[in-house]
Amino acid sequence: MDGRPVLVSTEAEDPTADLVVAELNRRGVPVLRFDPGRDFPSRATLAASTAAGSWSGSLTIGRRTADLSGVRAFYHRRPNPYTPETDHQADRFAAQENRRGLNGVLGALPGCLYLSHPQAVARAEYKPAQLAVASRLGLRVPATLITNDPAEARLFAAAQPTIYKPLHAGSYHVDGSPAGIWAAPVEPGEITDGVRTCAHLFQAQVPKSGDVRAVVVGERVLCALITAPPGVLDWRSEYRDLTYEPVDCPEPVRVALLRFLGEFGLRFGAFDFAVTPEGDWWFLECNPNGQWAWLEHAAGLPITSAIAGLLENGVTG
Structure with missing residues (x-):
């Protein structure tokens, strides 16, 4: 690829990334888009080596190749996870090697701007850390309880109007159809011993x-x-x-x-x-x-x- 490329790491169907790729194309910026969890190693070839304390080499997707030492930016959007083809030990091993090998190299590119670095994104996804940092920086943060103790949850809900919301907005299905778990008000009498099954986030309602x-x-x-x-x-x-x-x-x-x-x-x-x-x-x-x-x-x-x-x-x- 001519010029310093931008690597875009995301799933195939990502309309949000499509907008950015189209705008980069309009600006004449070379783009190499791929989905590590799906494209490697079937469609992608990695050849990276250390030199002078950094990584050099190439990443090839189909017929397009990027010089790893010349990547200007890495746009980490929503790639699929590295999933083993079967539950066999060899496939599980290969999936972990792929993740640590390709992700490891792509996370250590010299002179590359990350939007954002995958490890930083993973760390920032934890709501308890977010709430603590936001409060320390002076932002208003509602009183929050994270617990698997029903008694503690009831006491909290009795003290002020309270909502429940999940700690992570992961995929959820009802009768085979995708569904969302939305923030919802909760009364003390609605809190059952089912709270013991996992961590729950309760928060004062604003x-x-x-x-x-x-x-x-x-x-x-x-x-x-x-x-x-x-x-x-x-x-x-x-x-x-x-x-x-x-x-x-x-x-x-x-x-x-x-x-x-x-x-x-x-x-x-x-x-x-x-x-x-x-x-x-x-x-x-x-x-x-x-x-x-x-x-x-x-x-x-x-x-x-x-x-x-x-x-x-x-x-x-």
Whole structure:
């Protein structure tokens, strides 16, 4: 490939990555897109060696080859995991070797900008760490209890209006169909001994008038106010009935968000806030690799341009 390429690591069907790839193509930036968990080693060939304390060599996907020592940026989106073809020991071993070999090299490229580094993304996905860092940086954080003790959960729910929400928004199916587990109010009498089966996150309910999704790219903070119908607690459960408008981020919040990314070594974050009628922003969570494509169109936020600019030049725009 001519010029310093951008590597885009994501699954085949990723409309969000499609926007960024199209914008990089428009700017004349060479792009090599692949899905490590699916393409390696069947479609991809890695040849990497150490030299002068860094890695050099090549990554070939089909008929396209990237010089590993010349990669300008690595866009870590949503690649599939390395999955063994069977449950046989040899296949499990191979899958682990593929992950540690290819991921290890791609995570140690010289002079490469990571958006964001896969290890930083993995570390930042833990909500307990997020809440602790957000609070330490001065953001408002609702009182939170993480427990598998039903008695502790009941005491917490009796002390204030309380919601339950999952610690991780993983895949979930009901009767074979994909389903979401949304944040929901919970009363002390609804808490059963089933809480003992796993860790549960209970949180004081913020009396909100709306929500904000703040998308941070590098040092640029792009925010949208999301208004759901009355009575809807979790706006993600009512996508068809939401309204959006761009809003400015309060300066203390903006400074805290940039410091938050710095604490976790990230260059991107999709932050969710509950906003009270008085205008206070309460931190709920950060998705270090969150979706944003629908928000760009709905609220008129130039997120694609910001990401492409960072991948191309190391600055947003």
